[in-house]
Amino acid sequence: MANVTLRNVRKTYTGGFEAIKGVDVDVADGQFCVLVGPSGCGKSTLLRMVAGLETVTGGEIDIGGRVVNQVEPADRDIAMVFQNYALYPHMSVYNNMAYGLRNRGMAEAEIKTRVEEAARVLELSSMLERKPRQLSGGQRQRVAMGRAIVRQPKVFLFDEPLSNLDAKLRIAMRVEIRKLQRRLNTTSIYVTHDQLEAMTLADILVVMNGGQVEQVGNPLAIYEKPATTFVASFIGAPPMNLMSTRPEEIRSQLAGSGAADAGILGIRPEDFVITDQTPAGGVALPLTVEAIERVGAETFVYGSRQEDEQRVAATPGELPPGEVIVRIPGTEAPAIGQKIRVAAVRQKLHLFSGDGRTRIEA
Amino acid sequence: MQKQAIFQSRLLPYALVAPQLAIVLIFFYWPALQAVIQSFLLQDAFGLSTTFVWFDNYIELLKDPAYFEAVVRTFFFSFAIAVSSLSFALLLAVMADKPLRGSMLYRTLLIWPYAVAPPVVGVLWIFMLHPSLGVLSRYLRAMGIDWNPLLDGNQAAALIILAAAWKQISYNFLFFLAGLQAIPRSVFEAAAIDGARPMRRFWTVTFPLLSPTIFFLLVVNIVYAFFDTFGIIDTMTRGGPGTSTVTLVYKVYTDGLLGGNLGSSAAQSVILMIMVIVLTGIQFRFVERKVTY
DSSP: OOOEEEEEEEEEOTTSOEEEEEEEEEEOTTOEEEEEOSTTSSHHHHHHHHHTSSOOOEEEEEETTEEOTTSOGGGGTEEEEOTTOOOOTTSOHHHHHHHHHHHTTOOHHHHHHHHHHHHHHTTOGGGTTSOGGGSOHHHHHHHHHHHHHTTOOSEEEEESTTTTSOHHHHHHHHHHHHHHHHHHTOEEEEEESOHHHHHHHOSEEEEEETTEEEEEEOHHHHHHSOSSHHHHHHSSSSOOEEEESOSHHHHHHHTTTTOTTOOEEEEOGGGOEEOSSOOTTOEEEEEEEEEEEEOSSEEEEEEEESSOOOOOSOOTTOOOTTEEEEEEETTOOOOTTOEEEEEEOGGGOEEEOTTSSSEEOO | OOOSOOOSSSHHHHHHHHHHHHHHIIIIIHHHHHHHHHTTEEEOTTSSOEEEOTTHHHHHHHHOHHHHHHHHHHHHHHHHHHHHHHHHHHHHHHHHTSOOTTHHHHHHHHHGGGGSOHHHHHHHHHHHHOTTTOHHHHHHHHTTOOOOTTTOHHHHHHHHHHHHHHHHHHHHHHHHHHHHHTSOHHHHHHHHHTTOOHHHHIIIIIHHHHHHHHHHHHHHHHHIIIIITHHHHHHHTTTOSTTTTOOHHHHHHIIIIITOOHHHHHHHHHHHHHHHHHHHHHIIIIITSSOOO
16 A cells, blocks of 8 residues: 655656656555556656656656655566566466566465465456466456456556457456456556546546646546646547637627636537527537437537638647537437537636636636 | 469479479489498498498497497587577577667677688687687686697587587577567566566576577577588597597598598488488477467
8 A cells, every 4th residue: 555656757768858747646545546648648658667667867756655766666566567468478377476476485375365366356267277378358458457466566557458458348347447446445557548448447637748747636627627728628528629719709709708818718519509599608609510420329410610710729639620529419410511509508618728728717 | 262373284383393303302312312322332442342231331330439429429519509509699689688779789790600601610710719829829828728629639629619609609699689579578577577586587587488499499509510510620620639529420521531431421421311300300390389388
């Protein structure tokens, strides 16, 4: 049991490339922390620095009150689950799990108890004698988990552990990991690029971009109050609609709501309703339906704004200029080419400064 | 799925394989057959008459203590060359596998010796270790070692093993490096997190995962030590002093071409041929299996 604290952690490669540009995160004992961000944002590098597989070039990593910058991976009392599982191909499932315990000189009887307990929890009891190549992807994943839990470490580190599984198994394992972590109550740091995985697993969510932390906090709080346009468009699917407040049509609707400084307006697809009324202080937009996607429980409407205005800063999941996504109940489906009017109430508007780096509370 | 190529003419496929077959038949099967026939014959000292003696050449050979010595010596040389060049190459490969600055240069330089022909290897080492010409010999004598491989059979043997092993390091290094790079990095990282120190990590993870490569190289190295060391022996010691560096292949040459005992020499060749067949068989049987762990 331990808390993990990162203080102004930096990583600069010898070529001068700055992969991590000063990260501060505090993960309390027993919390499940998820690092999320697009590929190349430094999240895996950061995790590997916590594991001790990458050197720290600045700042401090503190595990359970001890600065571990110079401590060998083996002595940090952590366990890691790798994306490709990194099982020892020449060892049986039993030996894969026992290896870390044997290295630490544990008695064989105790090892047997621990491995069998872990195998029971992970439903691997009947496969202990098999080699990794005789297992399915999901089973290998569980062996990798087992190898981590038998050690009873202070911290679990997960490096995109589910990304090699198929969609269905991924959801099942996601729930399993969460249940297991709750039960063992071990501090965990989990890296993923999948915002859905991040939202569902995290006690504390760290959104990263370009080697920096964009926002830290409770996942729902981040969803409800994204600090930057990057977070706004990265968390939530489909992404938040972002539009410039420059056009007269939007400027006039926002006037008097204290949003004078705002350069960017964000509205989540699910916060729109199709209506002819304009809610007080809210925003209404006339749209032409370009495409619809009916997925059963909900329908996504892709509409274009009447006026051909410039859309805001380039962000991941960027939509073509002027396009707006609206999520409506699955029972509704406007016709393509139909002109509709959508509106969102005042509380559902997200306002950002013109550069997208600051959220403006009005 | 049709895997066979279809030819319009019946003769074309035979015509296409004919050059290959001709080469194999003329340069391999025919001499081999000649050797088998020769091994049953006995020529008189002047080459005037030839008698068919059945297995007498073989029986003679197996009774000959010099031949038995050559067998033991060849096995010892093979073992020593294989073990020393394999272990040294593995050490170098493990070092070169680390992300070092200039590792490309390091790797390229390590591969170079493979391009050197065996007789040249012999000459290179003689230059360094010849009792009167050699640069290193002076240092060895300065250290109080009575270095004279021209007189001391054990030193001559050590010299042959050294030169032969040195040449093979490059080849082994290349295979070991490829083998190491085929192991996912994360397996080593997992072992590091699992508390295995570098030495333990090597013996419990790296070494077992390299075992298919090691076995393959072991067979290749034994074949090399058996047959390809002729050039090295011939340039360095010519089998001497005495017969202390005569291996089976070198004995075929000395008995047959220098000693004129064609029957015995042919019988020795046939025995060597059988050994090659056995080694190749082992290689196909075990090495060709995809995974051995």
